[in-house]
Amino acid sequence: xxxxxxxxxxxxxxxxxxxxxxxxxxxxxxxxxxxxxxxxxxxxxxxxxxxxxxxxxxxxxxxxxxxxxxxxxxxxxxxxxxxxxxxxxxxxxxxxxxxxxxxxxxxxxxxxxxxxxxxxxxxxxxxxxxxxxxxxxxxxxxxxxxxxxxxxxxxxxxxxxxxxxxxxxxxxxxxxxxxxxxxxxxxxxxxxxxxxxxxxxxxxxxxxxxxxxxxxxxxxxxxxxxxxxxxxxxxxxxxxxxxxxxxxxxxxxxxxxxxxxxxxxxxxxxxxxxxxxxxxxxxxxxxxxxxxxxxxxxxxxxxxxxxxxxxxxxxxxxxxxxxxxxxxxxxxxxxxxxxxxxxxxxxxxxxxxxxxxxxxxxx
Numbered sequence: 001x002x003x004x005x006x007x008x009x010x011x012x013x014x015x016x017x018x019x020x021x022x023x024x025x026x027x028x029x030x031x032x033x034x035x036x037x038x039x040x041x042x043x044x045x046x047x048x049x050x051x052x053x054x055x056x057x058x059x060x061x062x063x064x065x066x067x068x069x070x071x072x073x074x075x076x077x078x079x080x081x082x083x084x085x086x087x088x089x090x091x092x093x094x095x096x097x098x099x100x101x102x103x104x105x106x107x108x109x110x111x112x113x114x115x116x117x118x119x120x121x122x123x124x125x126x127x128x129x130x131x132x133x134x135x136x137x138x139x140x141x142x143x144x145x146x147x148x149x150x151x152x153x154x155x156x157x158x159x160x161x162x163x164x165x166x167x168x169x170x171x172x173x174x175x176x177x178x179x180x181x182x183x184x185x186x187x188x189x190x191x192x193x194x195x196x197x198x199x200x201x202x203x204x205x206x207x208x209x210x211x212x213x214x215x216x217x218x219x220x221x222x223x224x225x226x227x228x229x230x231x232x233x234x235x236x237x238x239x240x241x242x243x244x245x246x247x248x249x250x251x252x253x254x255x256x257x258x259x260x261x262x263x264x265x266x267x268x269x270x271x272x273x274x275x276x277x278x279x280x281x282x283x284x285x286x287x288x289x290x291x292x293x294x295x296x297x298x299x300x301x302x303x304x305x306x307x308x309x310x311x312x313x314x315x316x317x318x319x320x321x322x323x324x325x326x327x328x329x330x331x332x333x334x335x336x337x338x339x340x341x342x343x344x345x346x347x348x349x350x351x352x353x354x355x356x357x358x359x360x361x362x363x
Contacts, residue, residue, distance in 0.1 A: 143243035153205030153234025157198035157244030196222030220267025
């Protein structure tokens with residue numbers, strides 16, 4: 001009971017601070033890029049025959065000189081028609097290359113192995129990373145380069161979910177909410193993390209770490225390379241802007257959703273302590289307060305629920321508004337129920353003795 005009360009107080013103090021920081025920070029991101037350097041876009045693809053064309057068409061529509069872009073697609077031993085689909089699309093595009101990736105016998109494997117090989121083929125000083133199921137916006141390259149200032153080694157954009165269905169929208173708001181929490185901390189000049197589906201690395205910073213093959217293998221290779229770059233003394237930027245808002249495909253099944261979140265939760269173990277505390281305090285809200293609910297009145301329970309819902313909805317509302325998005329009022333209630341169910345389920349699922357499955361491989 002006492003633990004629940006203390007947690008309740010800490011939770012709302014923390015959330016009020018985060019909300020205040022979100023409101024006070026009104027940074028706008030300029031897209032003025034005086035130079036147009038050559039850039040490399042690196043894409044790891046494994047069994048993506050149904051999504052890879054969406055990704056490549058979005059890249060072809062970028063508002064950036066095509067002759068200043070090289071696109072490297074790594075075919076990670078796909079067992080479907082991914083490579084054939086890519087080859088057919090790029091046959092008349094000289095700046096696009098599809099590279100079959102050999103399986104590594106060294107310390108790296110999986111997606112990290114693919115990206116390590118692609119980086120060795122890249123011929124520019126700026127490595128843009130995205131995934132085969134991602135559609136980047138037209139201003140993506142300009143937007144990311146606008147924050148690649150002197151001394152900055154990694155720039156991270158923002159990613160959400162495409163789709164108008166209820167399940168897809170829940171996932172979309174979840175992504176934007178979590179990334180909004182990360183943005184508040186990064187705006188304090190505190191390193192948080194990056195996302196490998198919307199990431200820009202300076203070649204010099206990447207090579208100083210030894211690349212993906214030079215860092216310890218992780219199922220969240222993006223977090224590992226980010227931490228390695230920060231340890232080398234490089235700066236970072238996180239951008240919460242519509243100009244760099246990439247859209248992923250939703251996890252279509254509950255099983256796929258659980259596997260995705262389990263992998264992310266594994267990656268959260270590499271987050272800085274202050275960010276891990278925020279996510280743990282947030283996700284443990286209902287499990288910790290269950291004993292409190294058992295000894296209090298229905299009215300008090302309703303007040304606690306309503307107060308959390310109000311603060312959280314306001315936070316989500318501001319995040320969405322900054323991206324030019326909105327949801328109906330009832331969706332905030334549905335989102336709270338989604339968080340309640342998913343947080344409890346994922347806490348139990350994370351501790352099950354199961355291996356992580358990614359692209360039909362187990363880790």
